[in-house]
Each structure stands twice: as structure tokens, then as C-alpha cells.
Amino acid sequence: MKFLTFLAAIVLAGASFAVEPSEVLDDPILEERARSISQSLRCLQCRNESIDESNADIAQTLRVLVRDRLLAGDTDTEVVDFVVTRYGEYVLLRPNGRGANLVLWLAGPVLFLVTVLGLWLVAKAAKPRSDGVPLTPQEEAALQELLARGDEKGPERHEV
Amino acid sequence: MWIETAHFGLTLAFFLAVLGCVVPLMGASLARRTWMELGAVAALGQAALVLFAFGVLTQAFVTSDFSLRIVAVNSHTLKPMLYKVAGVWGNHEGSLLLWVLILTAFAAAVALLGRALPTTLRARVLGVQSAVTAAFLAFILWTSNPFERLPVPPFDGAGLNPLLQDPGLAFHPPFLYLGYVGLSVTFSFAVAALLEARVDAAWGRWVRPWTLAAWLFLTIGIALGSWWAYYELGWGGFWFWDPVENASFMPWLIAAALLHSSIVVEKRELLKAWTILLAILAFGFSLVGTFIVRSGVLTSVHAFANDPERGVWILIILCAFVGGALVLFAWRASALETRGVFSLVSRESALVANNVLLAVSCFVVFVGTIWPLVAEMIFDRRLSVGPPFFDAAFTPFMVALAVILPVGSAIPWKRATLGKTMRRLVPALVLALAFMGLAWSIQTNNSLLGPIGLALGVWLVAGAATEVFTRAAGRWSRLTRLPLADWGKATAHAGLGITIFAVAALTAWEVEDVRVMQIGERVSFGGIGLELRSVENVQGPNFLSEKATFVVFDGANPRAPIFAEKRFYPVAGMPTTEAAIFNGVMRDIYVVIGDAQAGGGWAVRSFIKPFANWIWAGAIIMALGALLSLLDRRHRVAAGAGRKP
Numbered sequence: 001m002k003f004l005t006f007l008a009a010i011v012l013a014g015a016s017f018a019v020e021p022s023e024v025l026d027d028p029i030l031e032e033r034a035r036s037i038s039q040s041l042r043c044l045q046c047r048n049e050s051i052d053e054s055n056a057d058i059a060q061t062l063r064v065l066v067r068d069r070l071l072a073g074d075t076d077t078e079v080v081d082f083v084v085t086r087y088g089e090y091v092l093l094r095p096n097g098r099g100a101n102l103v104l105w106l107a108g109p110v111l112f113l114v115t116v117l118g119l120w121l122v123a124k125a126a127k128p129r130s131d132g133v134p135l136t137p138q139e140e141a142a143l144q145e146l147l148a149r150g151d152e153k154g155p156e157r158h159e160v
Numbered sequence: 161m162w163i164e165t166a167h168f169g170l171t172l173a174f175f176l177a178v179l180g181c182v183v184p185l186m187g188a189s190l191a192r193r194t195w196m197e198l199g200a201v202a203a204l205g206q207a208a209l210v211l212f213a214f215g216v217l218t219q220a221f222v223t224s225d226f227s228l229r230i231v232a233v234n235s236h237t238l239k240p241m242l243y244k245v246a247g248v249w250g251n252h253e254g255s256l257l258l259w260v261l262i263l264t265a266f267a268a269a270v271a272l273l274g275r276a277l278p279t280t281l282r283a284r285v286l287g288v289q290s291a292v293t294a295a296f297l298a299f300i301l302w303t304s305n306p307f308e309r310l311p312v313p314p315f316d317g318a319g320l321n322p323l324l325q326d327p328g329l330a331f332h333p334p335f336l337y338l339g340y341v342g343l344s345v346t347f348s349f350a351v352a353a354l355l356e357a358r359v360d361a362a363w364g365r366w367v368r369p370w371t372l373a374a375w376l377f378l379t380i381g382i383a384l385g386s387w388w389a390y391y392e393l394g395w396g397g398f399w400f401w402d403p404v405e406n407a408s409f410m411p412w413l414i415a416a417a418l419l420h421s422s423i424v425v426e427k428r429e430l431l432k433a434w435t436i437l438l439a440i441l442a443f444g445f446s447l448v449g450t451f452i453v454r455s456g457v458l459t460s461v462h463a464f465a466n467d468p469e470r471g472v473w474i475l476i477i478l479c480a481f482v483g484g485a486l487v488l489f490a491w492r493a494s495a496l497e498t499r500g501v502f503s504l505v506s507r508e509s510a511l512v513a514n515n516v517l518l519a520v521s522c523f524v525v526f527v528g529t530i531w532p533l534v535a536e537m538i539f540d541r542r543l544s545v546g547p548p549f550f551d552a553a554f555t556p557f558m559v560a561l562a563v564i565l566p567v568g569s570a571i572p573w574k575r576a577t578l579g580k581t582m583r584r585l586v587p588a589l590v591l592a593l594a595f596m597g598l599a600w601s602i603q604t605n606n607s608l609l610g611p612i613g614l615a616l617g618v619w620l621v622a623g624a625a626t627e628v629f630t631r632a633a634g635r636w637s638r639l640t641r642l643p644l645a646d647w648g649k650a651t652a653h654a655g656l657g658i659t660i661f662a663v664a665a666l667t668a669w670e671v672e673d674v675r676v677m678q679i680g681e682r683v684s685f686g687g688i689g690l691e692l693r694s695v696e697n698v699q700g701p702n703f704l705s706e707k708a709t710f711v712v713f714d715g716a717n718p719r720a721p722i723f724a725e726k727r728f729y730p731v732a733g734m735p736t737t738e739a740a741i742f743n744g745v746m747r748d749i750y751v752v753i754g755d756a757q758a759g760g761g762w763a764v765r766s767f768i769k770p771f772a773n774w775i776w777a778g779a780i781i782m783a784l785g786a787l788l789s790l791l792d793r794r795h796r797v798a799a800g801a802g803r804k805p
Contacts, residue, residue, distance in 0.1 A: 018395055018752075018765060019674050020754065020755075020763055021676045021763050021764075039548075042544045047402075048401075048544075049400075050546065050547075053395050053397065088542065089541065090543055090544055091544070092543065092544060093544055093545075093546025093547060093548050094546065094549050094552070095531070095543050095545055099539070099541075100538075100539045101543075103527075104527060104531045104535075107523065107524065108520055108523060108524035108554075111520050111523055112516070112520045115519075116516070119516070
């Protein structure tokens with residue numbers, strides 16, 4: 001049991017946790033920027049965790065790196081670019097829109113627009129064409145009245 | 161002895177499934193009644209045999225029979241009983257067996273409850289269901305035999321991932337599987353309808369209860385998983401857009417679309433081909449989900465048990481069933497002619513819009529999930545697609561959906577005027593805008609997210625209330641006489657509103673505090689006080705722990721103490737964190753303890769999480785809505801409990 005306690009002490013000491021108090025910058029605005037940058041960078045060793053959330057050592061290294069760059073006066077974009085040139089675009093949790101990534105970003109909007117356009121064309125084609133004889137005002141009024149009545153009871157009528 | 165019998169029973173179930181697939185399907189096309197009747201017998205037989213096998217496996221876990229390989233690898237004598245039982249499905253082989261158990265249970269339910277279905281349709285549904293069962297049983301028997309013995313049983317087991325030893329997660333997979341596999345029934349109904357070359361209002365009515373049930377279970381399963389992530393993973397996130405989460409979210413979105421489009425089939429005999437396609441895709445995404453989780457091609461926080469080679473099998477099953485169904489669809493879809501037209505402003509149009517938005521948002525999730533794989537294989541780029549992408553690409557479609565929902569659900573069928581529907585919704589709209597303004601003026605940051613989320617939530621809840629009241633013609637006495645389906649619809653829509661609001665509120669208004677605390681020190685942030693009372697070493701049943709006691713202060717009044725832990729599981733050699741959570745209706749206080757600091761004191765990370773519990777409450781309300789709809793008499797009848805003239 002003593003051995004286990006010893007083991008636990010070692011392992012637990014190693015399991016640090018996300019943002020350490022010692023890492024936090026004194027300037028709250030700078031710290032806020034650091035946090036938001038950290039949330040968009042991936043911890044390289046982890047599975048789908050940002051460096052802001054991760055307990056891994058590499059994440060801590062990156063967090064400190066981000067803060068160092070900010071203290072040195074870099075803008076947010078410069079900090080991110082710096083990390084990307086060092087570690088590759090794999091660190092970006094929000095993939096850039098360059099090259100093939102356009103497909104990723106545009107897939108949803110394009111599918112949506114194409115669907116809406118397609119539906120519009122289908123609806124236009126399916127529109128019942130009038131036979132050219134306009135309704136008389138009396139017929140029109142009678143039709144509107146019937147339709148209005150149908151509206152109120154519409155759904156129930158179709159229930160079996 | 162029992163183990164070998166169970167293994168034999170599973171083999172027998174496989175042959176019964178092959179028989180139960182071929183004979184009823186042939187019987188249906190040759191019009192032989194006795195052949196068709198075999199479908200039900202075979203379905204019940206398979207269910208009994210698989211249940212027996214599953215029971216024997218559970219018994220092996222309960223009694224810690226380490227001569228069984230998967231028990232030795234995944235269990236341990238020290239593990240609490242609940243997790244011994246949950247260990248049955250906490251591994252690849254067992255979880256597949258659970259999958260097949262649920263598959264056969266659904267087939268048996270169709271056999272028992274579907275007596276009112278036309279004989280050929282029922283035979284074909286059961287035939288297709290048996291085909292899926294046969295494929296998965298073959299997969300289990302040839303690659304993932306849960307009944308494999310060890311020549312030399314170990315003295316004790318190797319344990320289970322400590323993260324998984326949690327009640328939330330113990331019940332998460334069974335619910336998820338009930339949802340995934342429930343969609344197999346709608347798939348079977350769709351394929352059977354294609355074989356019959358007939359889809360009518362009755363078909364729409366029969367398929368709806370099964371979709372509702374599957375969606376209900378998926379909702380609960382996803383909510384449980386999200387809740388578990390919130391309190392167990394240690395930083396209070398509730399959704400990570402992780403491949404495995406997306407795997408369960410995609411069928412949920414498609415099933416939601418299917419729920420709505422089958423209403424159009426039932427009431428208006430429109431959108432028939434589209435509904436069939438959705439039914440095929442819903443189960444297709446369930447299989448994709450199984451593939452993603454089991455193969456581990458997309459690594460994720462959840463990849464506890466995976467094996468790429470087994471993934472190939474699931475891929476083959478996926479291609480065979482979905483591909484086959486899609487070919488059949490392409491061949492027969494044109495035969496499903498559509499009757500009737502509707503104007504641009506009508507319930508039909510609103511439900512089409514619902515379907516387009518849900519299908520497109522599912523597509524966005526799908527592309528985002530597989531993109532890292534595609535980019536690496538085709539473009540040779542190693543990249544990540546994380547939460548920031550999904551937040552940006554997925555959210556607009558959900559916002560659009562929430563904006564049109566109350567209008568669409570109140571608008572009449574066939575042809576309507578927008579003005580009339582909108583006039584009824586004016587109070588709801590005014591209320592929503594008022595809340596938005598209120599939130600905007602109260603909040604301390606300039607986030608638009610919070611106020612918009614609140615407005616959408618109020619809009620959905622008030623819209624649902626308006627609709628119930630309108631249906632009751634404005635009289636309280638009529639409320640109790642409304643059909644349960646109406647209540648279900650309003651409840652589910654209100655639940656969605658609550659979840660949307662809570663997600664936005666938590667994201668926008670969370671307060672975080674990171675600092676070093678001394679024992680006995682009291683700090684205040686975000687309007688509350690927090691005192692670190694003590695930190696001590698504790699020994700649990702199968703772990704060691706550093707346990708910190710915090711007390712939350714409301715002004716000068718101490719509230720109940722909360723406990724944060726750092727645990728170490730020696731058998732698994734793995735540390736975990738247990739957050740201290742002070743649950744409240746309006747907000748949770750969430751505290752995580754870190755390392756002892758060199759200069760004395762402890763690192764402490766604490767959050768105020770506004771409306772956190774509302775996220776899962778909303779999900780449970782959505783599930784409740786589905787349950788109410790399911791209990792509606794019309795659906796009980798449709799499930800076949802009795803026949804209506």
C-alpha cells in the first residue's frame with residue numbers, strides 16, 4: 001500500500017491541469033487574448049483537445065509560448081502564424097479556407113443554396129397552369145371563402 | 161459449459177437469421193403464406209437465442225470468470241458490481257453483442273406488435289431485419305467472438321478504463337444503441353416498401369412510432385454522454401464535436417428530419433421518395449457511427465476500444481446494406497408517384513424547410529468529421545477540424561431552424577396566408593425580443609450569443625405554448641382533451657428551445673477563475689465566495705485519491721461542502737479528476753483541484769456555469785415530447801396494437 005501511495009504521489013504530481021495559475025498573465029486583456037488563441041490551437045499529443053483544456057506537457061509548452069509571443073507584442077494572427085510555421089496546420093482547430101479546405105467550408109452553404117434553387121425550380125414547374133379563363137369575381141369570392149374554411153379545419157380532416 | 165452453449169446458441173441464431181431472411185422474402189414474392197409466417201417465428205427465435213448468449217456473458221462478468229478472455233481483459237474483482245455489469249458492453253465484443261441483442265429485440269417487437277400490418281409488408285420488414293442481424297452475427301462469430309477462452313486464466317482481471325466507471329457512462333451505450341438500432345426498423349420498413357413498390361399514408365403511420373422510439377432513445381443517449389463529459393472530463397465542457405459524438409449526432413439529425421417528413425407522407429401522401437431516402441440514410445449514419453467508433457479511423461477522446469481491421473467488416477456491411485438499399489431506391493423511386501400540390505406558404509413547405517435545414521446541417525457535421533481523413537488521403541495535408549469550425553458552420557442552420565419553427569408548426573396545410581399565422585405569434589415574438597433586450601442590458605460583456613440564444617429559446621417555448629392554446633381554441637377546459645401527439649409536439653419543440661438557450665447562455669456567460677489557494681483561504685469571484693477547507697489523501701475501493709473539500713459561500717452564509725478529487729487507479733495506471741460541482745437551477749459552481757504549489761497552497765480552477773443543467777433538462781423534455789407522441793392512440797394503433805377500420 002505504501003508503494004501505491006508513493007506511485008500515486010508521483011503520477012498525480014505529473015498530472016497537471018489545463019491552465020496553471022503560474023502561467024496566467026497579469027494583464028487581464030492580454031490573458032483574455034491568450035485564452036481565446038489557446039482555445040483555437042490543438043494539443044498535438046491529445047485527441048481532439050485544445051491546448052487550453054489539455055493537461056499534456058506539450059500543451060503547457062504551447063500555452064507559455066503563446067503568452068510569450070503576446071508579451072513580446074505580437075498580434076493574435078502573428079501568434080497563430082508563428083505556431084503554425086513551427087508545428088504545421090495540424091494545430092489549427094479551425095482549419096483555414098485555403099486550397100482544398102474551401103470544399104470543407106463551402107460544402108454546407110453550397111448544398112443549401114443548390115437545394116433551395118432546385119426546390120424553387122421544381123415548384124415552378126409543378127405550378128398548376130391556368131387554362132386561360134379567369135375566374136369571375138363571384139367565383140373568386142366563393143373560392144376564397146371555401147379555402148379560408150378549409151384552413152381552419154385543415155389538419156384534422158386528413159386524419160384517419 | 162454455459163459459455164460453450166451460449167456460443168453454440170449464437171451460431172444457431174446466425175443460421176436462423178439467414179433462414180428468417182431468405183424464406184419470408186421469397187414467400188412474399190411467391191405469395192406463400194406459410195413461408196411469410198416463418199419471419200415472425202425466426203425473429204422471436206433469434207431474440208431468445210441472443211438474449212440467452214447475452215445473459216451468459218453477463219453472468220461471466222458478474223462472477224468474474226477470468227477464463228473468458230474479454231472478462232480477463234476488461235474486468236477486475238475489485239470493481240463495484242454496477243461496473244462489472246456495465247463492463248459487458250464496455251468492450252468491443254460485448255458491445256457488438258448488445259447491438260445484436262437490441263437488433264433482434266426490435267425485430268421481435270415488430271413480430272409481436274405488427275400483427276395488423278399487411279402480411280407481405282410484415283414478412284418483408286422481418287426479412288430485411290433478419291438480414292441485418294445475420295450480417296452482424298457473422299461479424300461477431302468470425303472476428304469478435306465474445307466467448308473466446310484463455311488457456312491459462314489469470315489470477316485477476318486487467319480492469320476497465322477508470323473514466324468509464326461512472327453511472328452516466330454505464331447507461332450511455334445501451335441508450336445510444338437503442339437509438340442506432342431502432343433506426344434499423346425504419347430502414348427495414350423503407351426497404352420493404354421499395355420491394356412492394358408502394359408507399360402510402362398507412363406506411364407513413366406505421367413507420368412513425370419506430371422512428372419516434374429510436375429518436376427518443378438517441379436523445380437520451382446523447383444527453384447522458386454529454387452530461388458525463390461535463391462532470392467527468394474535468395473542465396466542464398459538454399460537447400466537443402468529437403468524431404464519436406458526431407457519430408451519434410448525425411443519425412439524430414436525420415431521424416429528426418425523418419420524423420417530420422413521415423408526417424407529410426401520413427397526412428398528404430407527399431415527399432414519399434424523400435422519406436424513404438431519409439429512412440435509408442438514418443440507418444446508414446448509424447452504421448457510419450458504429451464504424452467510426454469501432455474502427456478508430458478517426459481518433460478521438462472516446463477511442464477506448466477499437467481495431468482498424470474490424471472496421472473493414474463494418475464498412476463492408478455498411479456498403480452492402482446502404483448501397484443495396486440505394487440501388488433499390490434508384491430503381492423504384494420513380495414508381496412512388498406523388499399526388500397533390502401545395503402552395504409556397506403551407507405546412508408542407510415548412511416541413512420541407514425543416515428537412516432541408518436538418519439534412520444540410522447533418523451534411524456539414526459529416527463533412528467536418530471525415531475531412532481530416534479526406535485531406536490526408538487525397539491532398540496530403542494533416543489538419544484538424546475542431547469545435548471552432550463546427551460552431552461557425554453548423555450554428556447558422558440551427559438558428560434558421562429555430563427562427564422558422566414556431567411559424568412552420570402553426571401554419572395550416574396546403575395553402576395558407578403568413579399574416580394570419582404570424583398575428584397569433586405576435587405575443588411570442590414580442591416576448592422573445594423583450595427578453596433579448598433585457599439580456600443585452602443586463603449582461604456585462606458585449607456578446608451577441610447570449611441575447612440571441614435567449615430570444616430563440618423564448619420564441620420556441622412561447623411559440624409552443626401559443627400553439628397548444630390555439631389548438632384548444634383558447635379554452636382551458638379543452639387543454640386536457642387535446643391529443644397526446646399535440647402535447648408531444650409542443651413539448652419537444654419547447655425542449656429544443658430550452659437546450660438552445662442553455663447552450664448559448666453557458667457559452668456566453670461562463671465565468672472562470674484560476675488561482676492558487678491556501679488551506680482555509682476564502683476567495684470571491686462572480687458574486688460567490690469559495691473556501692478551501694482541506695486537502696487529504698483518501699483510499700477508495702479501487703483507487704487512491706487526493707480529496708479537497710470546498711465550501712461555497714452565499715454572502716456570509718456557508719452552503720453545503722463540495723469535494724474535488726484527483727484520483728489514481730493503480731490497476732489501470734491512470735489518473736482522473738473528479739470535479740466538485742455545486743448544482744443549482746440558475747448556475748453550477750464547478751471547481752477542479754490541481755497541483756500543490758511549491759510556495760504552499762493548491763492550484764484551483766473554478767467556474768460559474770450559468771444554466772448548465774438546462775442543457776440536459778431541455779434534452780430530457782425533448783425526449784418526453786417524443787414519449788407523449790408515442791403514447792398517442794393513433795400511434796399505438798399504427799404500431800399494430802389493434803386495427804382501425
